[in-house]
Amino acid sequence: MSEYVTVKIDGQEIKAKPGEKLLWVALDNDIYIPHLCGIRSEERSNASCRLCFVEIEGIPRPVTSCTKTVEDGMVVITRSERVDRLVKTAFELILSDHNLKCRECPANRNCVLQVIAKKRKIKLRHDRFKPIAREYELDDSPAGFAFDRSRCVLCGQCIWADREEAKVGAIGFTKRGINRVVTTFKDLPLAESICTQCMLCVEACPVGALFYKKKEPHTATADKS
Amino acid sequence: MSSLTPKELYNKLSQEAISHDEAHQEKTRVMVGTATCGVAAGALKIKADFIREVEAKNLQDEVDIVEVGCIGHCYAEPLAIIAKPGHPAICYGHLDDGLVHRLVEDFLAGDDPSYEYAMAALERNDVFPTFEDFPRGVYEQKLILEQCGFIDARDINSYIARDGYSALAMALEEKPGWILDEVKASNLRGRGGAGFPAGRKWEACIRSKGEEIYVICNADEGDPGAFMDRSILESDPHLVIEGMILCAFAVGARKGYLYIRAEYPRAVTHVQEAIDQARVKGLLGESILGTDFSFDLEIFQGSGAFVCGEATALVNSMEGKMGMPESRPPRLAQKGYRGKPTVLNNVKTFAYVPLIIRKGAKWFKEIGTPENPGTAVFSLVGKVVNTGLVEVPMGTTLRQLIYEVGDGLPNGKEFKAVQIGGPSGGCLPETALDVPIDFDSLQDAGAIMGSGGLVVMDEDDCMVSVARYFLEFTQHESCGKCTFCRLGTKHMLDILTGITKGEGDDETLNLLEELAEDVRDGSLCNLGRTAPNPVLTTLKYFRDEYKAHILEGRCPAKVCRDLLLYYIEPPKCSKLCNVCVGSCPTEAIFTRDDGLKEIDQEKCVKCDNCLKACPDEYNAVVKLSPPVLPSEKERKAK
Numbered sequence A: 001m002s003e004y005v006t007v008k009i010d011g012q013e014i015k016a017k018p019g020e021k022l023l024w025v026a027l028d029n030d031i032y033i034p035h036l037c038g039i040r041s042e043e044r045s046n047a048s049c050r051l052c053f054v055e056i057e058g059i060p061r062p063v064t065s066c067t068k069t070v071e072d073g074m075v076v077i078t079r080s081e082r083v084d085r086l087v088k089t090a091f092e093l094i095l096s097d098h099n100l101k102c103r104e105c106p107a108n109r110n111c112v113l114q115v116i117a118k119k120r121k122i123k124l125r126h127d128r129f130k131p132i133a134r135e136y137e138l139d140d141s142p143a144g145f146a147f148d149r150s151r152c153v154l155c156g157q158c159i160w161a162d163r164e165e166a167k168v169g170a171i172g173f174t175k176r177g178i179n180r181v182v183t184t185f186k187d188l189p190l191a192e193s194i195c196t197q198c199m200l201c202v203e204a205c206p207v208g209a210l211f212y213k214k215k216e217p218h219t220a221t222a223d224k225s
Numbered sequence B: 001m002s003s004l005t006p007k008e009l010y011n012k013l014s015q016e017a018i019s020h021d022e023a024h025q026e027k028t029r030v031m032v033g034t035a036t037c038g039v040a041a042g043a044l045k046i047k048a049d050f051i052r053e054v055e056a057k058n059l060q061d062e063v064d065i066v067e068v069g070c071i072g073h074c075y076a077e078p079l080a081i082i083a084k085p086g087h088p089a090i091c092y093g094h095l096d097d098g099l100v101h102r103l104v105e106d107f108l109a110g111d112d113p114s115y116e117y118a119m120a121a122l123e124r125n126d127v128f129p130t131f132e133d134f135p136r137g138v139y140e141q142k143l144i145l146e147q148c149g150f151i152d153a154r155d156i157n158s159y160i161a162r163d164g165y166s167a168l169a170m171a172l173e174e175k176p177g178w179i180l181d182e183v184k185a186s187n188l189r190g191r192g193g194a195g196f197p198a199g200r201k202w203e204a205c206i207r208s209k210g211e212e213i214y215v216i217c218n219a220d221e222g223d224p225g226a227f228m229d230r231s232i233l234e235s236d237p238h239l240v241i242e243g244m245i246l247c248a249f250a251v252g253a254r255k256g257y258l259y260i261r262a263e264y265p266r267a268v269t270h271v272q273e274a275i276d277q278a279r280v281k282g283l284l285g286e287s288i289l290g291t292d293f294s295f296d297l298e299i300f301q302g303s304g305a306f307v308c309g310e311a312t313a314l315v316n317s318m319e320g321k322m323g324m325p326e327s328r329p330p331r332l333a334q335k336g337y338r339g340k341p342t343v344l345n346n347v348k349t350f351a352y353v354p355l356i357i358r359k360g361a362k363w364f365k366e367i368g369t370p371e372n373p374g375t376a377v378f379s380l381v382g383k384v385v386n387t388g389l390v391e392v393p394m395g396t397t398l399r400q401l402i403y404e405v406g407d408g409l410p411n412g413k414e415f416k417a418v419q420i421g422g423p424s425g426g427c428l429p430e431t432a433l434d435v436p437i438d439f440d441s442l443q444d445a446g447a448i449m450g451s452g453g454l455v456v457m458d459e460d461d462c463m464v465s466v467a468r469y470f471l472e473f474t475q476h477e478s479c480g481k482c483t484f485c486r487l488g489t490k491h492m493l494d495i496l497t498g499i500t501k502g503e504g505d506d507e508t509l510n511l512l513e514e515l516a517e518d519v520r521d522g523s524l525c526n527l528g529r530t531a532p533n534p535v536l537t538t539l540k541y542f543r544d545e546y547k548a549h550i551l552e553g554r555c556p557a558k559v560c561r562d563l564l565l566y567y568i569e570p571p572k573c574s575k576l577c578n579v580c581v582g583s584c585p586t587e588a589i590f591t592r593d594d595g596l597k598e599i600d601q602e603k604c605v606k607c608d609n610c611l612k613a614c615p616d617e618y619n620a621v622v623k624l625s626p627p628v629l630p631s632e633k634e635r636k637a638k
């Protein structure tokens, strides 16, 4: 196999390693594609957020770029009417189930949802879908962090960090359908589970669902980068 | 290896089976249809009745009473076939203990076949018509259902005596590539819903060149109302097993699984017995028919979630993970069960294989249409006279299926729509009735072949409620992994629920349609991708009905409870009868000073009891939609 393949994304010729997924190739070359659930080192993406759609020449429908392996000569565009429409709907669906009180959120100005909204010019507040009202209990049992499920977008980044980086396996997805949540075995509060409170999951959370507790008295909140 | 060739070994098995079967045929046989459909109608009691009556007449040495599967005439269950030497085998339907008593007395003890109670004969004869002589016989053609209900599903000899496993014996004397070539040439398309060519799938698996290869039969069949796969497994399990063995030989697999839903206990039992019997005969296990080809089968009982029928979710669930779909590629043919190349096919797909090998690809291609050869199997339900399992050549039109095979709609009602393809199928109107039934034409019309459920609907069905009903099912069954399906179907359902209450405007319909299209185009697996079909097709073909709900507050079919009220028409009320008053659970009906009955709308819970209770000679209770009383209407008019 040759050392690299050449793909064209939005008119730009790009050399990429064979086997790489289109999403990461684009991002590495400063071409933005919205994404929440993709994980670079995973061979098979969860492909669950449905935000990373692009159009590829020769394929009749928009496809998720996190699942598409680059091929030599591939011609890709990241924006089209169909892509924008799908991304907008997926994004608004996610927002309809997200606690949108940004000002009260520790991730305010440091939140991937805000980035997507800005880059794709989609309003955070929209009226297409009624917010799905539900109550979640805040889990603030750990010493240094807390988990507010009303902000969780089910991207799975924390679960990956817990399993693959921390190698603990304290959290996972449970329940089906609209009730899908991230939780511990038997739904225990984090502090009562096997969680070691390493906080790698907090680092991984792209929104404000897993967040550091403010240190008392006022020390700066850990900076997420 | 044995010194005998597979064919020689098979011939021995076959002779044994035939003499075994003939020994049976010297006696009178009563075959009671005890597939799940029959059992639900009381077949086990009928079987007990036969045993009791036969013993009462002291005929137990002359009469065998056996259980057979479903013959597809489910509307006439419980039913039984009586094969008495000297008479054609005859099928009797709608059995009860009285009829059983008569049949035993007149036919088994006496010699009068009681034709007045017979449905049809099973073989051509000079005295009584067969099922093929029914008007529907012209349209039906049974391939994979041919033996269902006629052979003893629990005795392998019954299958072998009718050429069963002869395809295997034939194939084992050829190279594996021969089977693949035949299956490819036959253009057999997967019957699990999507219609992917089976030969191409097998070939992809062979190309993956795995050391270990698995063959899996998808018998998850989770669609409400679908029971074709169950019937085949219960009634003719060896047909599917032989198909799987042939596939295994073609792709080089040594191990296979049948993924059967745990709610199908009879299918599990029958298949397990069949596997055990096939092993004993040397048709499964080590050195099949004396060759160096070994293959074994095991049942895996599925836990029930609908989405587990999806190929990747099924494999995850077999591996002990959550039954959730994965993005593809890699395909199962590359990386399937335990990461190994895997062939996954539907029950029916495998069932065709022995027939194709036995009779040739050319024979198969002559049935149906060139692009869609073979037959389609449907469970015909809803507002149709002959409900049951039907098998017709691909290309038969919906009209022929509903009006000729199904004998039309009962009670003189008007046809409104046919929902085809299970909960994620589409609803097609009268104008689409001449669409031929095949994978491509149905897809073009907005429906899908799906699992082969076919529900006929009449003027009393509300298309908004129907769309809501099916979407409620898929929304409930969404695994929740991906955004469009998890949240999109939820919002669609909420919007539809609103419409059934008269909420919304033209914009609501546009939003619903847009969202449905996006869920179709954006979801990860085919559950989400097909879930919008009922909504999209009803919006396309029955938009006026949606509009009546939101713009006029009217449900044309008078189904949506929030948009109707119950009313007793004074000129029709007899005054003298009190039936409605007694039928009402909330005491909402009272007698006015003038003797007429009236419903207190505040108290009425719209249970429909009074409408049913009011005697036919009056029919005074009616439903009004929009829910406006005539008196109010008059007031408004002024």
Ligand SMILES: Cc1cc2nc3c(=O)[nH]c(=O)nc-3n(C[C@H](O)[C@H](O)[C@H](O)COP(=O)(O)O)c2cc1C
Residues within 6 Å of the ligand: B189, B190, B191, B192, B193, B194, B195, B196, B198, B218, B219, B220, B221, B222, B223, B306, B307, B308, B309, B310, B311, B312, B344, B345, B346, B347, B349, B525, B526, B527
């Ligand atoms: C939600 C969902 C449920 C499914 N359920 C079944 C099923 O019960 N039986 C089946 O054979 N295929 C089912 N399928 C289709 C399978 O994914 C797969 O396409 C099929 O088993 C392949 O076999 P075939 O090529 O013989 O059709 C389902 C698909 C989806 C998306």
Ligand code: SF4
Residues within 6 Å of the ligand: B307, B324, B325, B477, B478, B479, B480, B481, B482, B483, B485, B486, B523, B524, B525, B526, B527, B528, B529
């Ligand atoms: S489409 Fe539905 S069932 Fe399929 S992966 Fe997405 S959420 Fe799960």
Ligand code: FES
Residues within 6 Å of the ligand: A034, A035, A036, A037, A038, A045, A046, A047, A048, A049, A050, A051, A052, A064, A065, A066, A067
């Ligand atoms: S990043 Fe591709 S679907 Fe989430």
